[in-house]
Amino acid sequence: MVLDGRIHLGSHGIAGEPGHIPVAMDGPRCDCGARGCLVCYAGPEAVLTAAGLGDALTRDGLESTLHRFATAASAADPAALAALDTAGRALGAGIVAITSLLDVDEIVLGGVLAQWYPHLYPAIDRELSQRRAIAPTIQLDITPALLGADAILLGAIEFARRAVLSDPATVPPVPGNAEAGLSQAN
Ligand SMILES: [Zn+2]
Numbered sequence: 199m200v201l202d203g204r205i206h207l208g209s210h211g212i213a214g215e216p217g218h219i220p221v222a223m224d225g226p227r228c229d230c231g232a233r234g235c236l237v238c239y240a241g242p243e244a245v246l247t248a249a250g251l252g253d254a255l256t257r258d259g260l261e262s263t264l265h266r267f268a269t270a271a272s273a274a275d276p277a278a279l280a281a282l283d284t285a286g287r288a289l290g291a292g293i294v295a296i297t298s299l300l301d302v303d304e305i306v307l308g309g310v311l312a313q314w315y316p317h318l319y320p321a322i323d324r325e326l327s328q329r330r331a332i333a334p335t336i337q338l339d340i341t342p343a344l345l346g347a348d349a350i351l352l353g354a355i356e357f358a359r360r361a362v363l364s365d366p367a368t369v370p371p372v373p374g375n376a377e378a379g380l381s382q383a384n
Pocket residue numbers: 217218228229230231232235237
């Protein structure tokens with residue numbers, strides 16, 4: 199979770215796990231042990247299964263089945279669109295929970311959610327419209343991530359680079375490089 203430009207890990211290192219925000223009290227059991235987590239409705243496996251591709255997922259694997267699902271969604275297959283609508287509703291509920299707690303101004307959808315964004319957004323917006331009735335002036339941007347599968351790696355590099363540039367003296371010398379260690383000590 200990024201707040202005011204800084205990464206927050208939380209007390210137990212599990213801050214920023216929006217996939218496990220509960221969006222349905224009596225929903226299906228999640229791998230985390232709770233019921234009705236967001237990932238049970240908007241995770242790739244959940245969406246593919248809801249679209250009738252559960253057997254294909256087991257047989258052909260995730261990547262191949264995601265490709266088949268994208269083709270079905272582009273062709274307006276009713277089961278694919280219904281699965282995406284359900285995922286969008288669940289995401290809307292999750293985003294309402296996030297904004298209720300943190301009042302952020304932007305939500306970035308990554309991974310397959312970025313690819314599915316055009317199909318997800320209408321249902322997300324419907325859910326958020328109820329929130330807007332409470333706070334009409336709220337300005338919340340829902341955007342697809344632009345960096346694809348490299349996003350996490352690039353974020354980690356940027357995080358490390360910023361730490362080094364903000365205070366180079368905190369960076370320990372490379373182990374085994376005595377000369378560098380001495381010159382730093384001097
Ligand atoms: Zn969960």
